[in-house]
Amino acid sequence: MVSWETLYTAVIDGDVATARAGTQECIDAGTAAESLLNEGLIAAMKEVGRRFEEGEYFLPEMLVSAKAMKASLALLRPLLTERNVPLMGRVALGSVRGDLHDIGKNLVAMMLQGAGFEVIDLGIDVTPEKFVQAASGAQVIGLSALLTTTMPSMGQVIGALREAGVRDRVKVIVGGAPVTQAFADELGADGFSPDASSAVRKVQELLGLS
Template identity: 55%
Template sequence: MIDMKPLYEAVLKGDAATARALTEQALASGMEPITVVKEFMVPAMDEVGRRFECNEYFVPELLLAARAMKAALELVRPLLVKSGVEPQGRVVVGTVRGDLHDIGKNLVAAMLEGGGFEVVDLGVNVTPEKFIEAVKAKNANIVALSALLTTTMPAMRATIEAFKAAGLRDQVKIFVGGAPITQKFADDIGADGYSENAPGAVTLAKVHAARAA
């Protein structure tokens, strides 16, 4: 068995080239794809999240780690699909209608992927209809909404209302986030969860996945 500790380190340091090369080696040596993900990648991203929470890591480190994770995942994902391994959950992510800010949303998407979720990123200025379409098409069970402006926060409420009107509200958990959002606002508009930062969003999704299992 080859030593895979360096893969954990490579993701943590955000070294995409090394992470990819080590993953290739591991798979070539016959290691199960799911083992590579569960034993090394996910723990590395958990550690990235922990370091971010305690302010040791910041946006640049988070983005680099997510990139390294993505480089490694690209090799593993097709194998997982082939062997019929289901993701932890399917998440539709997007910045709500009227808003163009996407760095926070991109971080959440990358961290969720790193956490073993399948992510459908709809981009920015996403209408309620597009969120609903994507949930139907991908059979997603989580929706993550982002807004960075006080003036676009009402679009979150509108999106949740649209899910109700479409009769899909009970099929999905809706999480919200972004600089002006608070737990109180999330409660007021009937969202299922709120997180202050990207690692927190992964925790929310995991708690939900564990409950649903």
């Protein structure tokens, strides 16, 4: 029988076909999407990161693992974004300049959509100017960075919002594996969350909805 363990192994092995088929089988069998996500996909990506750091995996392995995870997430997306609440607000999300990682940002987007937020996905490698433009149509701006080298781009976005005179009109929330509450405080961000579900709670809190 397939379970989250099938997905865990498929992502580590970069086996796109098994990730896709296994996810569909788990969904059909009624396994909770959260369990597939947390025990299966996210845990597997942590292990991939560990192997990369230890020199056991290289860029191509990391890339196929990301592909397998994305194939599975594409099937989980409808379950995670299903909305049974009215529209709560609009959040613009993007991976900051220089950063091509988007799996975590996409997950945050899905969870926010599931909680009733409209999400404007600005994509990856997003310039401060683009975030400033998005500020006119959103109550919250979410910045994602997965590299220590792109974390400073977050500060540049906050600086650009200030320069454009719109910093007070939007809340800024930051996240990504290397980002911490201390870093968020240093930047002058309004919020930080270590994962997608707490990101939803943080956005609700910032907008006075909780």
